[in-house]
Amino acid sequence: MADTFQAPRGTRDILAPESERWHVLVARFAHAARQAGYRPVIPPMFEDLAVFQRVGESTDVVRKEMFLLEARDGDARQALRPEQTASVCRMFAQHRPATPWKVFYSGSNFRYERPQKGRYRQFDQVGAEVLGTDDPDVDVEIIALAWRFFEQIGLRQVSLQLNSLGDGEGRANYLASLREYFGVHVGALSAQSRETLSINPLRVLDSKRPEDGEIVAGAPRMVDHLSPQDRAHFDGVRAGLDALHIPYELTPRLVRGLDYYTRTTFEFASAALDAAQNAVGGGGRYDGLVADLGGPGVAGVGFALGVDRILLACDAEETFGPPPSAVDVFVVSTVAGTDALELTAELRAAGIGADRAFDSRSMKSQMKAADRSGARLALIVGSQELESGNVMLRPLRADTHQQLVPRVEVVARVRAALDATES
RNA sequence: GUGGUCGUAGCUCAGCUCGGUUAGAGCGCCAGGUUGUGGCCCUGGAGGUCGGGGGUUCAAGUCCCCUCGGUCACCCCA
Incomplete structure (x- = not known):
């Protein structure tokens, strides 16, 4: 007996109609991005491991979730991409395009972790990035692009959480005060948070463990330690969001999982x-990443949205169903010969979506298939039609009668019938 | 990686507590009722190594162990 196989752990097969929503979603995003002046990039699915290590040695993504590739010569260190921002920055460093460089992408990423609903080892994202400017208006444009996209596909229960992590001296000062604060309260923290503290104190703020709640709530906040320049930048972003009427919540604890x-x-x-x-998505500014990857010191900002989770949210909100047939x-056709073959090909060549049954099934069986196909019209060829040079045009979604039409006029008559039933 | 929970037709699930003829239902699929017509209805059919392996027993879908997978929480993230 043959062995049976299943999709590897943390992956899944996406069949219609889910796969159809998927494609439409990605196409809608691409359209929205292109309308805003973004152009597509297609980075490789794997990179030198060092490229991804730049997202942060202290992050879980790098420390334990990397899909490593075993090379034939045994020493090439490569990994499947866990995200695409690092690749986009590497592309910039390599090709030095004119700035501002506005790009978008879509595709799979890989993280080796314990799967759950809405969290897979292979997961798809769409994203957009702008490199070469730190104008706060770009932060706003990026956020607005994602925000309008959510609106466009019918999501109403998405909220925007916003924070500034600062940079340079302000960031260093903040980390110092955070270490001091957690140092005093280390005894009251959970064991896991104590471990996190030694790796990256910022991420303790992200703990969801109840016993950490009180300590985390009382921790110093980055927004209170911003340098004057970073404060001005953050104010600019907020003013821009207000101008576009995009609501947001200030979330001082929002630190995100990547160090850049x-x-x-x-x-x-x-x-x-x-x-x-x-x-369902997230992002931010990463002004040092391109330089870390050997490129010029250009600023960058962008986001990635999770396709799987967006579709889960669409299910929950009962919006964005599969496209019509x-x-x-x-x-x-119940006659022998090539009539069905030719009719179908002729319709398709004329730009009319057409399908048919195979295996010479009974008319009843073929009519069932016609019904299930979602087609609005059935085109029936039997011996009577064949002899008289006609085909029977039968509406499947309307109460109007079927009619005989001359075989030679079939494309024009089908087109007229489709136009008539257009709603 | 840690802990909980679940796994029986393509899908959703009964049966397991308390082991005992040929493992069921609904939906879906195929065919017929209707020798030229889908949807509604009626009838019939196909489809299962009860996730996999081992153990206990005269006997295991049912009890025990291991394993694979789903799912949930933590970690973390999309």
């Missing part, structure tokens, strides 16, 4: 999803 973030950080959370996996006409 500076100044503006943000996250989109869906109230329609369970709390643990409610982030692309099949307009279903050809039914």
